Amino acid sequence: xxxxxxxxLFLSMQEGKNYTIYCNYSTTSxxxxxxxxxxxxxxxxxxxxxxxxxxxxxxxxxxxxxxxxRLSTLHITAAVHDLSATYFCAVDSLxxxxxxxxxxxxxxxxxx
Amino acid sequence: EPEVTQTPSHQVTQMGxxxxxxxxxxxxxxxxxxxxxxxxxxxxxxxxFYNNEISEKSEIFDDQFSVERPDGSNFTLKIxxxxxxxxxxxxxxxxxxxxxxxxxxxxxxQLSVL
Numbered sequence: 247x248x249x250x251x252x253x254x255l256f257l258s259m260q261e262g263k264n265y266t267i268y269c270n271y272s273t274t275s276x277x278x279x280x281x282x283x284x285x286x287x288x289x290x291x292x293x294x295x296x297x298x299x300x301x302x303x304x305x306x307x308x309x310x311x312x313x314x315x316r317l318s319t320l321h322i323t324a325a326v327h328d329l330s331a332t333y334f335c336a337v338d339s340l341x342x343x344x345x346x347x348x349x350x351x352x353x354x355x356x357x358x
Numbered sequence: 359e360p361e362v363t364q365t366p367s368h369q370v371t372q373m374g375x376x377x378x379x380x381x382x383x384x385x386x387x388x389x390x391x392x393x394x395x396x397x398x399x400x401x402x403x404x405x406x407f408y409n410n411e412i413s414e415k416s417e418i419f420d421d422q423f424s425v426e427r428p429d430g431s432n433f434t435l436k437i438x439x440x441x442x443x444x445x446x447x448x449x450x451x452x453x454x455x456x457x458x459x460x461x462x463x464x465x466x467x468q469l470s471v472l
Contacts, residue, residue: 250409270444277400279460279461281463287465288449288463288464288465288466289401289463290460291460291462295459323458334400334401336461337400341414341434342413342414343406343408343413343414344389344453344459344461345391345403345406346403346461347403348393348400348401348402348403349400350400351399351401354400
């Protein structure tokens with residue numbers, strides 16, 4: 247059964263600093279997605295990573311995928327307060343129905 | 359961008375009552391899903407639906423749960439006899455037609471069972 251772990255679970259960081267969120271998964275998959283969730287809100291798609299070595303960047307966020315290590319990273323550059331949210335990675339289980347298994351989530355708080 | 363629409367946004371019910379949560383997926387999508395999220399926790403898969411039948415379900419999706427796509431546009435989740443532990447945010451999601459496409463999520467229904 248596919249398991250998806252994220253770390254850290256909580257992250258408090260100063261504005262302007264850099265940090266990386268890690269997403270590990272337990273079985274083979276080459277499709278990984280990053281979502282953002284603001285409190286009480288839905289899930290907003292950030293990145294779609296579909297192959298080994300894929301790298302996507304949007305603003306201060308950059309995501310990468312290493313399928314051999316079963317690892318994805320979400321790197322935050324020069325954090326700003328607006329990035330405060332919970333970030334989830336989700337892995338396609340390759341079960342044939344394209345269901346995602348979500349990670350545990352990383353709650354990010356950027357302090358001014 | 360197209361949207362997945364869910365109603366109601368909030369539902370309060372008494373334990374043992376039946377609830378129906380409604381979703382209108384994006385019109386040209388073929389795969390439909392229900393997920394739930396207990397407050398502060400991760401997003402959990404409940405069920406996937408394709409070609410008018412359940413294609414996969416999780417252990418959470420027991421006999422108290424059912425899904426329907428009655429009219430080609432709505433997609434519903436029914437909980438027959440709610441329990442306190444069913445209190446959660448329920449998200450509907452849809453996918454167009456192939457691997458690598460992202461899931462589009464609705465805004466969710468917050469279900470509170472008293």
